[in-house]
Amino acid sequence: MSDSVRTKLKASVSGQRMRKKQSVKRKPSKKKERVQKKQSPKPEVKVVEYETQAIEETANVLFKPNTGPQTDFLAASEREVLYGGSAGGGKSYAMLADPLRYMGHPQFSGLLLRHTTEELRELIFKSQELYPKIWPGIKWSERKMQWTAPSGARLWMSYLDRDDDVLRYQGLAFSWIGFDELTQWSSEYAWNYMRSRLRSTAPDLPIFMRATTNPGGRGHAWVKKTFIDPAPYNTAFDATDNETGEVLRYPAGHVKAGKPLFKRRFIPARLSDNPHLSEGGDYEAMLLSLPEQQRRQLLEGDWDIKEGAAFTEFNRDIHVVEPFEIPSNWVKFRACDYGYGSWSGVLWIAVAPSEQLIVYREHYVTKVLATDLADQILDLEAGDGNIKYGVLDSSLWHKRGDTGPSLAEQMIQKGCRWRPSDRSKGSRVAGKNEIHRRLQVDEHTEEPRLVFFNTCTNIISQLPSLPIDKKNSEDIDTTSEDHLYDALRYGIMSRPKFSIFDYDPHGRPSQQYVADSTFGY
Template structure:
C-alpha cells in the first residue's frame, strides 16, 4: 500500500505501474477500483487517457477497460454497495488495484482479493493507494500500518505486505506546477490537515466511540462465574446475523464473551448456528432481539421471533431507542471507580470477538444527527446494533437522588 499525504502522486504511480505490468506480461488481466462510478470517471479514467500511449492500448468507453495490443486488459471497476462485489464473482485477475483503499470496507476488500488467481505464472498482487481517514481507516491501519514499520516487507498469511509512505515532497511535478498547493493544505481544519498534509494515521475525529481502547476494553478469555446472569442479544437480517453473548456480574460489570457473525442465513439456519455456539448445559437467562423481528412476514404470516421460537429460541424484545441506547453504551465503556479503588469500564470484550472489536471503534457520527451513529457502511453496524440493544434494555445508569422539600406543617422532608 502506498499511502499518506495528498499530492504524492499515488494515483499516477498506480496507473504507470499498471501500464508497466500490462506491457511486461502479455494477456495479463488487471482490475483497478474506486468506490463509486462517478469517482472513477472523475479521476482514473481521464488520468489514464493522458498517460497511456495510444500505440500500445485503446480505451473502450462502454466497457470501462483498456485493451492492449499484446492481449493484456486493464479493467476499471467500482463497488458502491456491499453487494457490488458479487459482480466480480467469477472473474480472475493477476493484479487488483484499489485507489483510495480507506473508502472500502474490510469485507469488500477481503472478497475482492479472492479474485486474484490464475495458473499463468505471472506475479499475483494487490496494490493500493489511499489517504488516511474514511470508513475503512481503522482496518487499513490495522493491516498495513500497525504490524510493521514503513518501507519494511512483512511476511504474513503466506504472502508479503509493504507500506510505502506518501509525502507531498515525493511529487516535484505538482510542486512546480502548483506552488500554492501546500499552502492550501495548511489552511485545512486540523483533522484534515493532519490526514492530507502530514499523512498521519492516528486520527480520532469522527469516531463515535472515541473512548474505546483495545488496551482498556479488550481482554483475553477468562473463566466467568456460573452465578453471573447471561444474555444473548442479536441483530438479524439475511445480510448478516450478529449475535453476542454477554455475562453480567452482580455489581453491574458486563463481559462480551462470545460472538457469531455470519451472513446469508435464513432463520432456521441462524437458529441452528446460535444453538451450535452454546455448549450443552449453558444457561442463558435472557435472549434479546430488536422490535422489527416481531413484524409478521407476508410469506409465512409469522414474525421472525415466532420462526425462531419454532426452532427452539425464545426472545424478549430489546429497546430500539438509538440515541438512548448509544448513550447507555457510552456509560458502559466509560471508566468507573471499582470497589478496589481502581478505574475500569463496565463493559469489556473477549479478544475472540473480532468483529465487534473491529466494527465498534469504526462507527462514525451521523453528520445530520451527531447524537446518532452513521448507518453506512452497513457492514459496520450489525454487531454494534446488537450491543446497543443490550445496553438500552439491560443497563440503567445511576439516577441522581430526587430533590427534597421540607414541609413545615408535618415537620418532615418530602420527596418529589
C-alpha cells in the first residue's frame, strides 16, 4: 500500500470518528444557535499532515516475475504465445502465474494441460504452494482437478495424452488454455483442436493460448515451424499455416475478409534469466555435462540443433544479424534453385570488404512459372542498384522438347540475367565444405564468413535442420527440403569477390539488353 493511499484511508477514518462523536451530542436550542452564528468567526481551514510509515516494498511478495523474458511472457498480448528455451528459465512458474490475473472474474474458465497425469502432478503440487497464498479462499477439488476462486472463477488442471483425449473437452469453452511442455505432443492436432474451445462471452475477458517448452522432444519439428521459424525471436507475427507457410486470414465474404486472424509470438528463455536457479552454478554444471545436442537444447535453448544434422556449427546468436543498409559499393548478386512442382528458392547476397557474405533477402514460392518468377525477382530488386550477376541451376538450360527456348532462356528474355551453376562431378561435396568454412569465425575479423539477415526466416530454419545423407556422410540428404540450401551452394561456389573495380556508380540494371541470351551476359 502506498503512503498516499494510507494517508487518505487514515484521514477518512478520522472523519468518520468525528462524525460519530458529534452525533451523540444534544442538539442546541434555536436561540443559542442564533447567538453562536453571530459570535462564532468563520473557522480557519488548516492543512493537517499525517505521519505515515513507509512500507517495505518486498514485504509479502509471493511471486515477482524475473526481469526479461518471464515478465515479457506475463505481459504478452498476442493470442498465442510460446515461452521456450533452456531448462531452468522459470517457465513453469510463469505458466502457473499467468491465469491468476483473471481469477477475480466470475466468468473466467481456464485449462492447464500436461501430456500425462504423472507430469501433471508436479504442476499441481506447485500450484498448491502458491495459489492459496495469493487468492485467500481459493479451493482445490481433487475429484474435479479444479481450482475455484471466491469469485466463481475456475481453473482446471488436466492431461491430454492421446489425440482422442481432446473429445473430453468437446462442448466446453475456456477463455485461457495453457500447454506445459508443448513439444511432448507429437503432432499439432491437440493444439489446433483446443483452439476451437477458446471463447469468451464477457467483453472484458480476453482469450489466450499459452505454452512453455524446451527444444527437443517428439513435437520439436511442428512447434518450431509454428512459433520459431516465421519471425525473429520475441517478435509478434501473423499466424501462419504450417503446410503452406501462408498467413491465416479471414475468408472472402467475411466482414474482415483478407485480414490476419490473430498473432503469435515466441519468447526465448535462458537459464541466466532465472537468478534463483543460476546463481549457485550447480544446475548449470549439470547441464554442461550433457552430450552436445542435449546441452545446446537444454542449456543454450538452441532450436536449430538436430540429431544427425549436417551443419551443427550454425548458431543464431552468431550467424543471424539485424538488417542494415548495405553500402552501394558492395558487390551484390543472387542465386536461384527453380522448381515448379516443389519450391523455388532465391537468395540475394552481398559481399563485404572483408569477403564476408551477407544473405540479405530470400524469396521462397511454389507453383510459379519461370517467367513469372523472373518478374517477381526484378520487382524485388528494383531498389537494389547494381546486381552484379545471378547464378541459376544449370539444368534449366536443358531444352524442354524439340523447339522453344529453355526455362533459363525464357527468364533471361525477361531481362533477368543468369549464369549457370557449377554442377560438375564433386561440386555438391565441394559446395557443402565451402558452407562449413564460411560458417566458421574468421580468426582475423572475429566474425563468421557467412551471416543472414533475421528476415530470411526460411533459410535460417532449413539450413540447421538439413540431415546428413546416411549413405554418404559428405553430402546432405537430398530428400529433405533443400531448395534454399542449393541456392546458397550455387551462390557460394560462384566465387564471389569484393573489388573496388566492380563498383559501377551508374548501376547497370538487370533489365539491360544482354549480348548472349544463353548465359545472360
